[in-house]
Amino acid sequence: MLARLVLKRSAKHEGESPFWISFSDLMSALMVLFLVVMAVTLVSVTQSIDAATRATIERSAAINRVMQMIAQDPKSAGVGVDQQNFRIDLGKEVRFDSGSYAISTAAGQFLRNYIPVLLRAKESEDGSRWIRSIVIEGFTDEDGTYLYNLQLSLDRSRSVVCSLFQTSDATDALTPEQLRKVQELFLVGGYSFNSIKKDKAESRRVEFKVDFWGLDERVPEASDVLNGKEFGRC
Numbered sequence: 001m002l003a004r005l006v007l008k009r010s011a012k013h014e015g016e017s018p019f020w021i022s023f024s025d026l027m028s029a030l031m032v033l034f035l036v037v038m039a040v041t042l043v044s045v046t047q048s049i050d051a052a053t054r055a056t057i058e059r060s061a062a063i064n065r066v067m068q069m070i071a072q073d074p075k076s077a078g079v080g081v082d083q084q085n086f087r088i089d090l091g092k093e094v095r096f097d098s099g100s101y102a103i104s105t106a107a108g109q110f111l112r113n114y115i116p117v118l119l120r121a122k123e124s125e126d127g128s129r130w131i132r133s134i135v136i137e138g139f140t141d142e143d144g145t146y147l148y149n150l151q152l153s154l155d156r157s158r159s160v161v162c163s164l165f166q167t168s169d170a171t172d173a174l175t176p177e178q179l180r181k182v183q184e185l186f187l188v189g190g191y192s193f194n195s196i197k198k199d200k201a202e203s204r205r206v207e208f209k210v211d212f213w214g215l216d217e218r219v220p221e222a223s224d225v226l227n228g229k230e231f232g233r234c
Contacts (some may be wrong), residue, residue: 060125088208096204101155108163112172135209141200153190162234
């Protein structure tokens, strides 16, 4: 008589065990985790970009307000204010004779009356944050050598500053406080004949260039180096 063969089945199939995760379930979990990480990263990057864009827009708006303040001042009526390039062409108010850097009496009076416009712009909320300096740039016509005109253009810039410090009992004289601000704010530069115009007379000019702080730059703390410093003489 043949023996009866009995096969025993395990209580549960290994695939049904709660202690094992299928490969497909594992991949699904990893995919969900990846998507969560990507979503968090994208939100963080987007917020950073939005903050940087917002800061750039706010800076541009502040600079535009500063330049509009200068352009809309009544004393800027005869002056060419380039609000896009932050330049102020003094027009016919300040011109030089050929080979000369002497400031005429009328030009000196104009400058002393006009400079407070720039000082007020600097003292405004936007100006105090963003204006770094104002550069007085001298220009020449094409007559003469490059180095000669480079020196001449620098002399013309310096003459503008000297005219501001002329002592006078006239009503257009700047106050000591205003002169101190000029000392802190204004710089001089020369362009030789690198930026000539069609008319030689127009080339023999000076311009103001408003220089602004960059977005990531911070205004340094006020220094007392210039306190009590004598202005000197030209």
